[in-house]
Amino acid sequence: MLLAIKRDIIKPENQSEVIIMARTASRTANVYTRVDPETKEQAEAILNQLGIPMSNAIGMFLKQVVLHRGIPFDMRLPAAKPVAIGGMTKEQIDMELQKGMDDIAAGRVVSADEVDAEMRRLYGI
Incomplete structure (x- = not known):
């Protein structure tokens, strides 16, 4: 039929x-x-x-x-990548620098060794 x-x-x-x-x-x-x-x-x-x-x-x-038996494609957040300054506008750079200044003023600081360890952990660099 x-x-x-x-x-x-x-x-x-x-x-x-x-x-x-x-x-x-x-x-x-x-x-x-x-x-x-x-x-x-x-x-x-x-x-x-x-x-x-x-x-x-x-x-x-x-x-x-x-x-x-579910969504037929992977549903994940993209992997985090460090911000590349070359792809930023002057306004974006200024905004990121201001965030850093605000963190320093608020006492939110870490050592360079801690930053290096975190970069290796998050980004493999």
Whole structure:
């Protein structure tokens, strides 16, 4: 027996809401989600280049959730990296220096040996 599946994407005007409706001969499943407009537009542009409708991409994600029995990608905070002064603006440098001056004034100081040990522990340097 062959079942036809019809998928529609409804994009309400002036809203960043995508409504996906999947209809089969025997049942209907709806997914409603709110996303910030910029993320939606960026994802839509990429999916369009890949030739994948938004509803299919969301369906593929949900299938992966089922197959993995959880989120199908790693969810961790990125590894901490020391701040590189070369990538900072003058304002950012001034702000970091002010934080250091505030720490000194408040008595929050440590020895150079402690700083070196912490840098090795956190960043491997």
